[in-house]
Amino acid sequence: MSNNGNSKSKLLSLLTGIAGFAFVVVLTFLGLLAITFFIGRVVPIDPVLSVVGDRATQEQYDAARIAMGLDQPLWRQFLTYVTDVARGDFGMSISTNRPVAEDLARVFPATLEMATLGIIIGVVLGVPTGVWAAAKQGTWVDQIIRVFALLGYSVPAFWLGLVGLAVFYAGLGWVAGPGRVDIYYEGLVDPVSGVLLIDVLLIGDTEVFWNALSHLVLPSLILGFFSLAYIARMTRSFMLDQLGQEFITTARVKGVSEWKVIWSHGFKPIRVPLITVIGLSYAALLEGSVMIETVFSWPGIGNYLTHALLNADMNAVLGATLVIGAVFIFINKISDVLYRVLDPRSKS
Amino acid sequence: MTTIDWLLADSPTSRLQANAGRAYRMLRALMRNPLAVIGGIIILTLIFAAAFAPWIAPESPLGQNLEARLLPPSAEHWMGTDELGRDIFSRVVYGARITLVIVALVALISAPLGLIIGAVSGYFGGWTDKVLMGLTDVFLSMPKLILALAFVAALGPGIENAIIAIAITAWPAYARIARAETLTFRNSEFIAATRLLGASHSRIIVQHVLPLCTSSMIIRVTLDMAGIILTAAGLGFLGLGAQPPLPEWGAMISRGRTFILDQWWVATMPGFAIILVSLGFCFLGDGLRDVLDPKQGGKS
Secondary structure, eight states: OHHHHHHHHHHHHHHHHHHHHHHHHHHHHHHHHHHHHIIIIISSSOHHHHHHOTTOOHHHHHHHHHHTTTTSOHHHHHHHHHHHHHTTOOOBOTTTOSBHHHHHHHHHHHHHHHHHHHHHHHHHHHHHHHHHHHHTTTSHHHHHHHHHHHHHHHSOHHHHHHHHIIIIIIISOOSOOSSSSOGGGTTOSOOSSSOHHHHHHHHTOHHHHHHHHHHHHHHHHHHHHHHHHHHHHHHHHHHHHHHTSHHHHHHHHTTOOHHHIIIIIIIGGGHHHHHHHHHHHHHHHHHHHHHHHHHHTOOSHHHHHHHHHHTTOHHHHHHHHHHHHHHHHHHHHHHHHHHHHHOGGGGO | OOHHHHHTOSSOSSHHHHHHHHHHHHHHHHHTOHHHHHHHHHHHHHHHHHHTHHHHOSSOSSOOOGGGTTOOSOSSSTTOBOTTOOBHHHHHHHHHHHHHHHHHHHHHHHHHHHHHHHHHHHHHOHHHHHHHHHHHHHHHTSOHHHHHHHHHHHHOSSHHHHHHHHHHHHHHHHHHHHHHHHHHHTTSHHHHHHHHTTOOHHHHIIIIIHHHHHHHHHHHHHHHHHHHHHHHHHHHHTTSSSOTTSOOHHHHHHHHGGGTTTOTHHHHHHHHHHHHHHHHHHHHHHHHHHHHOTTTSOOO
8 A cells, every 4th residue: 555655656756757857848948949039030130131131122121021020029929930940840041942941851860970970989989088097097198188188179170170181081092082972972872861871771882881981981080089088088087086985995905906996896887977978979069060061061960050151041040050959958858867767876 | 574474374464465375375286287387388378479469470460472372381481371472370470369359358258247147046046046047058058159150140240249159158157157156155154144234135246255156267267268269260260250351260271271282281270279279278277177176176
């Protein structure tokens, strides 16, 4: 009986937890929408002009003004905006003459492909580097890793991309140049998932696969370097916290090998906080890809955004901002939830 | 009694002596940290280069000389020349001014803004706190660079708008820190005592709460400087920040992009300047954190 009541109250607390979480997520998304609305409608001196361009006639201008609903009060404009976005309508892009939502759906997988490979590189290299730095704390190994990681905070991504192209593509010829595949392979593969490496494997064309990979490897490595820097720094500081604990001293006194002390006693407890860090840096990579994509002419969302910026294509800018922001928030919240689910302390 | 004795006195007789002594002790601790010293030297060099640019730079940053186009680095042109024959080293030196102005203005706008919002939020609590922190969290949950790009797109390209856009994306982190700091001493006895003496809320916040938040603020701002420089350079690279012919480092890299395969120095040299200065701020920030905030830094 008491057991039953206990599980009921557990279920209730779980439900209120989920409801509270959903409330926070909805509020954050509304905030995001409010920001993009504010940027699109309130900040520009004349939002109509930023949509129709300065060569429009007075009739075109007035038509656009009414079509945009600018004669309505601000709160109603915001309501219309929210319902439009909820229906997946981001307006038309003036540079591609297509709906922004369609454009975004086409370019997003390319970004996802690059960022995913980048985060894999960052995790595989960053975590061991951070653990190594913590194990060798205070030695020259630690200092070198510290400087290397701080470089990740100080190097402009676009500059590293340019230098990478000059050295590894033009100089050494180890990788392919800008773009996703060589020009004569372009359009050979039907986009199924939009992730080129997967699509190519689906039709089993190994030649295109290797070509696509050699285009992908340099931008992904550069993106990966930035997440490596962040992940290594965080891993180091988490590990130092653990290695200072008394149970580590106890294990060492008992004669446990140093390798085991570090990897099973020290590393195991930090796996959960590391998930949050990895989630955060994955989201940051989606953002970082804006600069990298511009340099590598990578047909992803970052390239789309910068093209739209230069053409003053406000609908496309706001649509891309909204999608990147939404993905950013989504990944952050997911890693938040994962942390709570996986952390044994939160189960009591 | 020497100056050092006066600085290190155990029972300072004036507020000035106490503050000076604390600053001296922190400076000594900083000097023991090699990376912080390197960082400090880099920042001082930046300030020096910005202040004395006309005397350091051998040529004018804007003067064109089409006969000396795209010359490789040599004794005469340390960093080579660009496509209009301008000396890249001179432009990099003058670019220090632009970088310094951007960094200083962003810090001057966003740090006090975040500080006040955070302190007010933490001090009053309740609904004030909920509304202000809700706003802060929305901004914090947005990717900074994208938000800055969108703001510049709406405001129009230019260095002033780039500064405003970066400042708008930078303050929320400071508000969070200031609030967390304020919460730790909001209910402490010296605040209660000041309140009993009849001090107004604004007096308590300005005189007693804000000064206690500054040390963690300085650390955070210094660590953020690298990010601010990179964002500003990124905006310049995309053509949304400082406009040509201003010798802004990011814009210079963008100009050199066309020549990267044959005349590598045009795009590469300003990049080294960005890396050096950002790294300097990172080193200094790391060192400051170790000194001012021992519980967060490494236990070296």
